[in-house]
Amino acid sequence: MALINIAAREIHCKIVYYGPGLSGKTTNLKYIHSQVPKEAKGELLSIATETERTLFFDFLPLDLGRVRGFQTRFHLYTVPGQVLYERTRVAVLNGADGVVFVADSQRNKLEENVRSLQELARNITRQGKRFADFPVVLQYNKRDLPNALPVAVLDRYLRYRAGDGNLVERFEAVATTGKGVFDTLKAISKLVISKL
Amino acid sequence: MESQLSSLIVSLEEKEAIDECLRRLVEDTGATHAMLLDKSGQVIASYGQVERQDTTALGALLAGTFASSREVARLLRERDFRVLFQQGVRENIFTALVEEQWMLAIVFDKGTHIGLVKVLTKKATEELEAILERVRQEGKLRDEVISTSFRTSMEDTIDLLFRD
Numbered sequence: 001m002a003l004i005n006i007a008a009r010e011i012h013c014k015i016v017y018y019g020p021g022l023s024g025k026t027t028n029l030k031y032i033h034s035q036v037p038k039e040a041k042g043e044l045l046s047i048a049t050e051t052e053r054t055l056f057f058d059f060l061p062l063d064l065g066r067v068r069g070f071q072t073r074f075h076l077y078t079v080p081g082q083v084l085y086e087r088t089r090v091a092v093l094n095g096a097d098g099v100v101f102v103a104d105s106q107r108n109k110l111e112e113n114v115r116s117l118q119e120l121a122r123n124i125t126r127q128g129k130r131f132a133d134f135p136v137v138l139q140y141n142k143r144d145l146p147n148a149l150p151v152a153v154l155d156r157y158l159r160y161r162a163g164d165g166n167l168v169e170r171f172e173a174v175a176t177t178g179k180g181v182f183d184t185l186k187a188i189s190k191l192v193i194s195k196l
Numbered sequence: 197m198e199s200q201l202s203s204l205i206v207s208l209e210e211k212e213a214i215d216e217c218l219r220r221l222v223e224d225t226g227a228t229h230a231m232l233l234d235k236s237g238q239v240i241a242s243y244g245q246v247e248r249q250d251t252t253a254l255g256a257l258l259a260g261t262f263a264s265s266r267e268v269a270r271l272l273r274e275r276d277f278r279v280l281f282q283q284g285v286r287e288n289i290f291t292a293l294v295e296e297q298w299m300l301a302i303v304f305d306k307g308t309h310i311g312l313v314k315v316l317t318k319k320a321t322e323e324l325e326a327i328l329e330r331v332r333q334e335g336k337l338r339d340e341v342i343s344t345s346f347r348t349s350m351e352d353t354i355d356l357l358f359r360d
Contacts, residue, residue: 004205095234
Protein backbone atom coordinates (compact mmCIF):
# COMPACT_ATOMS: atom_id res chain seq x y z
CA MET A 1 0.00 0.00 0.00
CA ALA A 2 1.50 3.31 -1.07
CA LEU A 3 1.92 5.94 1.59
CA ILE A 4 1.05 9.58 0.92
CA ASN A 5 2.28 11.94 3.60
CA ILE A 6 0.60 15.26 2.97
CA ALA A 7 2.36 17.14 5.78
CA ALA A 8 5.83 16.07 4.70
CA ARG A 9 4.66 16.18 1.05
CA GLU A 10 6.00 12.71 0.33
CA ILE A 11 4.79 9.69 -1.63
CA HIS A 12 6.32 6.25 -1.04
CA CYS A 13 5.82 3.14 -3.15
CA LYS A 14 7.22 -0.36 -2.66
CA ILE A 15 8.24 -2.53 -5.61
CA VAL A 16 9.35 -6.14 -5.13
CA TYR A 17 11.45 -8.21 -7.56
CA TYR A 18 10.16 -11.78 -7.34
CA GLY A 19 11.15 -14.98 -9.14
CA PRO A 20 12.98 -18.30 -8.84
CA GLY A 21 16.49 -18.65 -7.43
CA LEU A 22 19.34 -17.29 -9.58
CA SER A 23 16.97 -15.66 -12.09
CA GLY A 24 18.75 -12.29 -11.70
CA LYS A 25 16.71 -10.24 -9.22
CA THR A 26 19.72 -8.95 -7.31
CA THR A 27 21.55 -8.33 -10.60
CA ASN A 28 18.68 -6.04 -11.67
CA LEU A 29 19.04 -3.97 -8.49
CA LYS A 30 22.82 -3.85 -8.77
CA TYR A 31 22.56 -2.54 -12.33
CA ILE A 32 19.99 0.09 -11.38
CA HIS A 33 22.17 1.14 -8.46
CA SER A 34 25.18 1.51 -10.78
CA GLN A 35 23.35 3.71 -13.28
CA VAL A 36 20.99 6.00 -11.36
CA PRO A 37 22.54 9.41 -10.53
CA LYS A 38 24.00 9.68 -7.04
CA GLU A 39 21.47 12.22 -5.77
CA ALA A 40 18.58 9.92 -6.65
CA LYS A 41 19.69 6.77 -4.84
CA GLY A 42 20.50 5.51 -1.38
CA GLU A 43 22.81 2.66 -0.39
CA LEU A 44 22.08 -0.78 -1.80
CA LEU A 45 21.53 -2.93 1.24
CA SER A 46 21.90 -6.71 0.89
CA ILE A 47 21.20 -9.38 3.45
CA ALA A 48 22.92 -12.31 1.83
CA THR A 49 24.78 -15.51 2.72
CA GLU A 50 28.57 -15.81 2.48
CA THR A 51 28.14 -17.10 -1.06
CA GLU A 52 26.16 -13.99 -2.01
CA ARG A 53 22.81 -15.73 -2.27
CA THR A 54 20.02 -13.49 -0.99
CA LEU A 55 19.03 -14.61 2.51
CA PHE A 56 16.36 -12.05 3.36
CA PHE A 57 16.24 -9.22 0.82
CA ASP A 58 18.14 -6.53 -1.07
CA PHE A 59 16.88 -3.01 -0.62
CA LEU A 60 17.45 0.02 -2.84
CA PRO A 61 15.73 3.33 -2.07
CA LEU A 62 15.27 5.61 -5.11
CA ASP A 63 14.35 9.25 -4.79
CA LEU A 64 12.68 10.75 -7.85
CA GLY A 65 12.85 14.26 -6.46
CA ARG A 66 9.88 16.60 -6.33
CA VAL A 67 6.99 15.90 -8.65
CA ARG A 68 4.40 18.68 -8.43
CA GLY A 69 5.62 19.52 -4.95
CA PHE A 70 5.67 15.92 -3.71
CA GLN A 71 8.92 14.17 -2.88
CA THR A 72 8.46 10.78 -4.51
CA ARG A 73 10.28 7.67 -3.40
CA PHE A 74 10.36 4.16 -4.76
CA HIS A 75 11.74 1.44 -2.53
CA LEU A 76 12.95 -1.58 -4.48
CA TYR A 77 13.26 -4.98 -2.80
CA THR A 78 14.25 -8.44 -3.95
CA VAL A 79 13.15 -11.69 -2.34
CA PRO A 80 15.34 -14.77 -1.80
CA GLY A 81 14.44 -17.04 -4.72
CA GLN A 82 15.27 -20.47 -3.35
CA VAL A 83 12.26 -22.72 -2.66
CA LEU A 84 13.29 -23.07 0.99
CA TYR A 85 12.60 -19.40 1.68
CA GLU A 86 8.91 -19.19 0.84
CA ARG A 87 7.89 -17.74 4.22
CA THR A 88 10.64 -15.13 3.89
CA ARG A 89 9.22 -14.10 0.52
CA VAL A 90 5.81 -13.65 2.14
CA ALA A 91 7.43 -11.32 4.68
CA VAL A 92 9.17 -9.17 2.05
CA LEU A 93 6.05 -9.02 -0.11
CA ASN A 94 4.12 -7.45 2.75
CA GLY A 95 2.69 -4.08 1.70
CA ALA A 96 4.08 -4.19 -1.86
CA ASP A 97 2.50 -1.88 -4.45
CA GLY A 98 3.88 -3.72 -7.46
CA VAL A 99 5.95 -6.74 -8.49
CA VAL A 100 8.52 -7.40 -11.20
CA PHE A 101 8.57 -11.13 -11.88
CA VAL A 102 12.07 -12.02 -13.09
CA ALA A 103 11.91 -15.27 -15.06
CA ASP A 104 14.96 -17.28 -16.07
CA SER A 105 14.65 -17.89 -19.83
CA GLN A 106 16.63 -21.14 -19.81
CA ARG A 107 14.78 -24.26 -20.94
CA ASN A 108 15.59 -26.22 -17.77
CA LYS A 109 14.16 -23.41 -15.59
CA LEU A 110 10.66 -23.29 -17.05
CA GLU A 111 9.08 -25.41 -14.33
CA GLU A 112 10.67 -23.30 -11.58
CA ASN A 113 9.36 -20.13 -13.25
CA VAL A 114 5.84 -21.50 -13.45
CA ARG A 115 5.86 -22.66 -9.83
CA SER A 116 7.29 -19.38 -8.59
CA LEU A 117 4.65 -17.36 -10.47
CA GLN A 118 1.91 -19.56 -9.03
CA GLU A 119 3.33 -19.01 -5.57
CA LEU A 120 3.36 -15.24 -6.15
CA ALA A 121 -0.30 -15.29 -7.15
CA ARG A 122 -1.13 -17.28 -4.02
CA ASN A 123 0.79 -14.91 -1.76
CA ILE A 124 -0.80 -11.77 -3.24
CA THR A 125 -4.23 -13.34 -2.84
CA ARG A 126 -3.44 -14.14 0.80
CA GLN A 127 -2.77 -10.44 1.38
CA GLY A 128 -6.40 -9.88 0.46
CA LYS A 129 -5.68 -8.47 -2.99
CA ARG A 130 -6.93 -9.69 -6.36
CA PHE A 131 -3.93 -10.92 -8.32
CA ALA A 132 -5.65 -10.05 -11.61
CA ASP A 133 -5.74 -6.37 -10.58
CA PHE A 134 -2.34 -6.26 -8.94
CA PRO A 135 0.46 -4.38 -10.79
CA VAL A 136 2.86 -7.00 -12.21
CA VAL A 137 5.43 -6.79 -15.00
CA LEU A 138 7.33 -9.80 -16.40
CA GLN A 139 10.99 -9.82 -17.27
CA TYR A 140 12.42 -12.68 -19.35
CA ASN A 141 16.02 -12.56 -18.23
CA LYS A 142 19.16 -14.30 -19.59
CA ARG A 143 18.09 -13.88 -23.25
CA ASP A 144 21.78 -14.13 -24.23
CA LEU A 145 22.12 -17.77 -23.18
CA PRO A 146 22.11 -20.44 -25.91
CA ASN A 147 19.45 -22.55 -24.15
CA ALA A 148 17.00 -19.66 -23.75
CA LEU A 149 13.46 -20.66 -24.71
CA PRO A 150 11.72 -18.71 -27.49
CA VAL A 151 9.68 -15.79 -26.16
CA ALA A 152 6.49 -17.32 -27.55
CA VAL A 153 6.97 -20.39 -25.34
CA LEU A 154 7.57 -18.30 -22.22
CA ASP A 155 4.52 -16.21 -23.11
CA ARG A 156 2.39 -19.31 -23.28
CA TYR A 157 3.24 -20.38 -19.73
CA LEU A 158 3.84 -17.12 -17.90
CA ARG A 159 1.99 -14.27 -19.52
CA TYR A 160 -1.63 -15.11 -18.74
CA ARG A 161 -3.23 -14.56 -15.39
CA ALA A 162 -6.30 -16.43 -14.27
CA GLY A 163 -9.35 -14.19 -14.39
CA ASP A 164 -7.49 -11.56 -16.37
CA GLY A 165 -8.20 -11.10 -20.07
CA ASN A 166 -5.25 -8.77 -20.50
CA LEU A 167 -1.72 -9.88 -21.12
CA VAL A 168 0.90 -8.89 -18.60
CA GLU A 169 3.51 -6.52 -19.99
CA ARG A 170 6.84 -8.33 -20.51
CA PHE A 171 10.40 -7.40 -21.38
CA GLU A 172 13.37 -9.34 -22.66
CA ALA A 173 16.50 -8.73 -20.65
CA VAL A 174 20.12 -9.52 -20.03
CA ALA A 175 20.45 -8.09 -16.53
CA THR A 176 24.22 -8.63 -16.36
CA THR A 177 24.69 -6.09 -19.18
CA GLY A 178 21.68 -3.97 -18.23
CA LYS A 179 19.64 -4.77 -21.32
CA GLY A 180 15.94 -4.41 -20.53
CA VAL A 181 16.51 -3.53 -16.87
CA PHE A 182 15.32 0.08 -17.08
CA ASP A 183 12.49 -0.74 -19.49
CA THR A 184 11.19 -3.11 -16.84
CA LEU A 185 11.61 -0.60 -14.01
CA LYS A 186 9.90 2.14 -16.00
CA ALA A 187 6.95 -0.09 -16.80
CA ILE A 188 6.33 -1.22 -13.22
CA SER A 189 6.79 2.32 -11.85
CA LYS A 190 4.20 3.71 -14.24
CA LEU A 191 1.83 0.86 -13.51
CA VAL A 192 2.11 1.48 -9.78
CA ILE A 193 1.53 5.22 -10.23
CA SER A 194 -1.53 4.53 -12.37
CA LYS A 195 -3.04 2.54 -9.47
CA LEU A 196 -2.34 5.05 -6.70
CA MET B 197 -7.56 -9.40 5.36
CA GLU B 198 -6.11 -6.09 4.34
CA SER B 199 -8.51 -3.49 3.03
CA GLN B 200 -8.62 -2.81 -0.68
CA LEU B 201 -7.29 0.75 -0.29
CA SER B 202 -4.42 1.30 -2.70
CA SER B 203 -2.88 4.09 -0.66
CA LEU B 204 -2.84 5.41 2.85
CA ILE B 205 -2.98 9.19 3.15
CA VAL B 206 -1.64 10.99 6.21
CA SER B 207 -3.04 14.53 6.46
CA LEU B 208 -1.33 17.53 8.00
CA GLU B 209 -3.36 17.28 11.23
CA GLU B 210 -2.71 13.58 11.68
CA LYS B 211 1.00 14.00 10.98
CA GLU B 212 1.17 16.65 13.69
CA ALA B 213 -0.63 14.33 16.11
CA ILE B 214 1.84 11.53 15.27
CA ASP B 215 4.86 13.83 15.72
CA GLU B 216 3.52 14.97 19.08
CA CYS B 217 2.99 11.37 20.19
CA LEU B 218 6.58 10.42 19.25
CA ARG B 219 8.01 13.54 20.88
CA ARG B 220 6.24 12.81 24.16
CA LEU B 221 7.33 9.18 24.10
CA VAL B 222 10.99 10.11 23.59
CA GLU B 223 10.94 12.82 26.23
CA ASP B 224 9.04 10.85 28.86
CA THR B 225 11.17 7.72 28.51
CA GLY B 226 14.50 9.47 27.91
CA ALA B 227 14.95 7.38 24.76
CA THR B 228 17.19 8.53 21.95
CA HIS B 229 14.82 8.00 19.04
CA ALA B 230 11.32 6.92 18.07
CA MET B 231 9.99 6.06 14.63
CA LEU B 232 6.62 5.21 13.21
CA LEU B 233 6.88 2.77 10.30
CA ASP B 234 4.41 1.42 7.81
CA LYS B 235 4.43 -2.37 7.50
CA SER B 236 5.87 -1.92 4.00
CA GLY B 237 8.98 -0.47 5.68
CA GLN B 238 8.41 3.20 4.94
CA VAL B 239 9.11 5.74 7.65
CA ILE B 240 6.00 7.81 8.40
CA ALA B 241 7.51 9.93 11.16
CA SER B 242 10.68 10.04 13.14
CA TYR B 243 11.70 11.96 16.24
CA GLY B 244 15.00 11.97 18.10
CA GLN B 245 17.46 13.97 20.08
CA VAL B 246 19.96 13.26 17.34
CA GLU B 247 19.04 13.40 13.67
CA ARG B 248 19.67 9.94 12.18
CA GLN B 249 20.86 9.64 8.59
CA ASP B 250 20.01 5.98 8.29
CA THR B 251 16.27 5.97 9.08
CA THR B 252 15.27 4.74 5.61
CA ALA B 253 17.42 1.61 5.83
CA LEU B 254 16.47 1.15 9.49
CA GLY B 255 12.78 1.30 8.56
CA ALA B 256 13.17 -1.34 5.84
CA LEU B 257 15.10 -3.67 8.14
CA LEU B 258 12.82 -3.33 11.16
CA ALA B 259 9.71 -3.88 9.05
CA GLY B 260 11.41 -6.92 7.51
CA THR B 261 12.24 -8.30 10.93
CA PHE B 262 8.66 -7.83 12.06
CA ALA B 263 7.19 -9.39 8.92
CA SER B 264 9.53 -12.32 9.38
CA SER B 265 8.48 -12.75 13.04
CA ARG B 266 4.85 -12.77 11.89
CA GLU B 267 5.65 -15.83 9.77
CA VAL B 268 7.42 -17.43 12.73
CA ALA B 269 4.25 -16.85 14.77
CA ARG B 270 2.20 -18.54 12.08
CA LEU B 271 4.46 -21.60 12.17
CA LEU B 272 4.11 -21.77 15.97
CA ARG B 273 0.34 -21.32 15.61
CA GLU B 274 0.69 -18.20 17.65
CA ARG B 275 -1.68 -15.39 16.66
CA ASP B 276 1.15 -12.91 16.25
CA PHE B 277 4.02 -11.37 18.15
CA ARG B 278 2.92 -7.87 19.14
CA VAL B 279 6.34 -6.66 20.25
CA LEU B 280 9.99 -7.29 19.46
CA PHE B 281 12.93 -6.45 21.68
CA GLN B 282 16.48 -6.20 20.35
CA GLN B 283 19.15 -5.85 23.01
CA GLY B 284 22.55 -4.42 22.18
CA VAL B 285 25.62 -3.47 24.17
CA ARG B 286 24.96 0.27 23.85
CA GLU B 287 21.48 0.58 22.43
CA ASN B 288 18.23 -1.36 22.46
CA ILE B 289 15.24 -1.29 20.18
CA PHE B 290 11.69 -2.01 21.28
CA THR B 291 9.16 -2.34 18.47
CA ALA B 292 5.40 -2.68 18.91
CA LEU B 293 2.61 -3.24 16.39
CA VAL B 294 -0.04 -0.58 15.84
CA GLU B 295 -2.86 -2.80 14.65
CA GLU B 296 -1.55 -4.72 11.64
CA GLN B 297 -0.59 -1.66 9.63
CA TRP B 298 2.09 0.30 11.49
CA MET B 299 5.01 -0.30 13.83
CA LEU B 300 6.31 1.94 16.57
CA ALA B 301 10.05 1.54 17.13
CA ILE B 302 11.84 3.14 20.02
CA VAL B 303 15.62 3.25 20.36
CA PHE B 304 17.09 3.72 23.83
CA ASP B 305 20.30 3.20 25.77
CA LYS B 306 20.99 1.85 29.25
CA GLY B 307 19.95 5.13 30.85
CA THR B 308 16.32 4.17 30.13
CA HIS B 309 14.51 1.34 31.90
CA ILE B 310 12.82 -1.23 29.63
CA GLY B 311 9.78 -1.37 31.94
CA LEU B 312 9.06 2.30 31.40
CA VAL B 313 9.48 1.88 27.64
CA LYS B 314 6.99 -0.98 27.64
CA VAL B 315 4.35 0.90 29.61
CA LEU B 316 4.62 4.17 27.71
CA THR B 317 4.87 2.45 24.32
CA LYS B 318 1.63 0.64 25.10
CA LYS B 319 -0.04 3.97 25.79
CA ALA B 320 1.44 5.50 22.64
CA THR B 321 0.29 2.62 20.42
CA GLU B 322 -3.27 3.15 21.65
CA GLU B 323 -3.09 6.80 20.64
CA LEU B 324 -1.61 5.84 17.29
CA GLU B 325 -4.37 3.29 16.71
CA ALA B 326 -6.90 6.09 17.02
CA ILE B 327 -4.90 8.19 14.55
CA LEU B 328 -4.61 5.24 12.14
CA GLU B 329 -8.37 4.85 12.27
CA ARG B 330 -8.77 8.51 11.21
CA VAL B 331 -6.09 8.15 8.50
CA ARG B 332 -8.07 5.29 6.99
CA GLN B 333 -10.98 7.68 6.53
CA GLU B 334 -8.83 10.19 4.63
CA GLY B 335 -9.24 8.47 1.26
CA LYS B 336 -11.14 11.48 -0.08
CA LEU B 337 -7.94 13.54 -0.03
CA ARG B 338 -6.46 11.25 -2.66
CA ASP B 339 -7.97 13.04 -5.65
CA GLU B 340 -6.53 16.35 -4.50
CA VAL B 341 -3.01 14.93 -4.66
CA ILE B 342 -3.12 12.32 -7.39
CA SER B 343 -4.56 14.26 -10.32
CA THR B 344 -4.14 13.41 -13.99
CA SER B 345 -1.50 16.08 -14.33
CA PHE B 346 0.36 14.61 -11.37
CA ARG B 347 0.46 11.21 -13.05
CA THR B 348 1.71 12.78 -16.30
CA SER B 349 4.50 14.69 -14.50
CA MET B 350 5.38 11.52 -12.68
CA GLU B 351 5.69 9.53 -15.91
CA ASP B 352 7.95 12.22 -17.37
CA THR B 353 10.18 12.07 -14.31
CA ILE B 354 10.35 8.28 -14.52
CA ASP B 355 11.39 8.47 -18.19
CA LEU B 356 14.02 11.04 -17.39
CA LEU B 357 15.57 9.29 -14.43
CA PHE B 358 15.25 5.58 -15.15
CA ARG B 359 17.63 5.16 -18.07
CA ASP B 360 21.11 3.83 -18.76
